[in-house]
Amino acid sequence: MIRPSRSALAFLFIFLLATLLAAAPAFSVAVDETPLADPRAEAEAREIMKGIRCLVCQNQSIEDSNADLAKDLRQIVRERVAAGDGEKEVQDFLRARYGDWILLKPPFRTRTLPLWIGPFVILALGATGLFIANRRRAADGGPEGLSDEEQQLLDVIEGEDEG
Amino acid sequence: MKPIYAIPLLLFVMVGLALMVGLTLRPSEIPSALIGRAVPEFSLPPLDPTAQELSSESLRDGKIKLLNVFASWCGPCRIEHPFLMELQRQSVTIHGLNYKDLEDDARRFLNELKSPYTLIGKDKDGRVGIDWGVSGVPETFVVDGQGRILYQHIGPLNRQAVEQQIAPLLKGRKK
Numbered sequence: 001m002i003r004p005s006r007s008a009l010a011f012l013f014i015f016l017l018a019t020l021l022a023a024a025p026a027f028s029v030a031v032d033e034t035p036l037a038d039p040r041a042e043a044e045a046r047e048i049m050k051g052i053r054c055l056v057c058q059n060q061s062i063e064d065s066n067a068d069l070a071k072d073l074r075q076i077v078r079e080r081v082a083a084g085d086g087e088k089e090v091q092d093f094l095r096a097r098y099g100d101w102i103l104l105k106p107p108f109r110t111r112t113l114p115l116w117i118g119p120f121v122i123l124a125l126g127a128t129g130l131f132i133a134n135r136r137r138a139a140d141g142g143p144e145g146l147s148d149e150e151q152q153l154l155d156v157i158e159g160e161d162e163g
Numbered sequence: 164m165k166p167i168y169a170i171p172l173l174l175f176v177m178v179g180l181a182l183m184v185g186l187t188l189r190p191s192e193i194p195s196a197l198i199g200r201a202v203p204e205f206s207l208p209p210l211d212p213t214a215q216e217l218s219s220e221s222l223r224d225g226k227i228k229l230l231n232v233f234a235s236w237c238g239p240c241r242i243e244h245p246f247l248m249e250l251q252r253q254s255v256t257i258h259g260l261n262y263k264d265l266e267d268d269a270r271r272f273l274n275e276l277k278s279p280y281t282l283i284g285k286d287k288d289g290r291v292g293i294d295w296g297v298s299g300v301p302e303t304f305v306v307d308g309q310g311r312i313l314y315q316h317i318g319p320l321n322r323q324a325v326e327q328q329i330a331p332l333l334k335g336r337k338k
Contacts, residue, residue, distance in 0.1 A: 055193050055298040068263070069298065072289050097296040099196040 033071065036078055045081040048090050049074055053104045061104055192317040195296025195304075202310050203294040207284025210261055210269055217258055217284030223310035227333060228256035230304040231280070231320070232292060234264045235272035237300040243319035247279035250325075259283040262292050262300050305329055 036042040049063035056067035062074055073094070080090045094102045106112045146154065197203070206218035215221065222228070231247060233240045251257055259280035261269045266285065273280075286292050295304065298317070305314040313332055316324050 058190065069289075069293075072293060076293065095196065097196055097293060098193060098298065099296075101193050 033074065036082055041081050042078075044087075045074075045078045048077050048081065048087050051087070051091070051104050052077065052094060053102050055098065055102070193298045194317070195312070195315050197296050197312050198315055200312060202304075202306060202312055203291075205284075205291045205294060207260070207286055207291055210259075210266065210273075210283040210285055215282055217260070217282040219310060221282060222258070222306050223308070225308035226256060227305065227307050227313075228258060228281075229320075230258050230260055230306055232260045232262050232295075232297050232300050232302045232304075234262045234300050235268040236264065237262075239319045240301045241276070243301055243321065244276050244279070246320055246322065248277060251279040256281050260292065260295075260297075261285050262297065263287065263289040305332065 036045060046063060050061050052062045052073060054060045054062045054065035054067055054070040054073075056069050057065050060070075062070040062077075076093075077090055080093060085093070091103060100107055100112075106115055108116055202219050202222050204219045206216055206220070209216050222230070229250070247257055257279050259278070259282070261283055263286065269283075269285070273283075284291070289297075295312075296315075301319055303316040303320045304312050305316075307313055314329055316328070
């Protein structure tokens, strides 16, 4: 079996470490973007971005997505905010192009009603079921006591223990 | 049998049906909100400087046409390319929206593969694409003569989509 030399191992270690370090900047989001000059407006824009779905990565918001389209949409959000738009106007602008799906939080509508109240309906059904089952058990009078025969047997067993 | 024992079975069937419907959904395909509406107002410079520009005006020419969103960097665009050429040979008008591309790359791409497009607009920063509700490349829109979007196909265009989705839409309409 060929054994790698010590220097080769050292080289490999340094190489891996270097690769790892070189990859680190990839985690920092949006380095090439210019935030808005006004920190308050930038904070508002960021808050709006958190509610906008990234169309490429789907369950991520555009605020923490690295996708190209997310970057473009962030730029648009910033422009809109700088032009004086509020959250609703920005959302309407994007919804006119991509539909409700662009919002991470679905709007409350007739179509989305099951989505919003469904969990509560299921919870209520479960609670009702549990309630009925409990009441029925109570009406049964619970488990019966021991029969005479069982009692005698139990006495014998307990007697053995003492003796 | 008490009717109450049917409840688990009923629940099972209901959940099964819901999951079956879920299998047929394609959440990765986000339709544009503009289907059935007029195309957004836009005007894009042509890839070939001597050609006509691609604009919302040029889409209102009274004829049905396709608007294909493409880019040289897009792999699936190469897959759909032979089919676009075939449509063009059948005298289907196809306009190209060159999405977030470098001019030289786009030209090389079309020189290499041949261009199926009548007009090509350069959407360098992708803003017009966003106005159309484009979420990826390639995408193909069917636009009628009044400049209304009839249909949007997400991903490489293929014969099945044309025969099953687009052809029925155009039935009974004049070219």
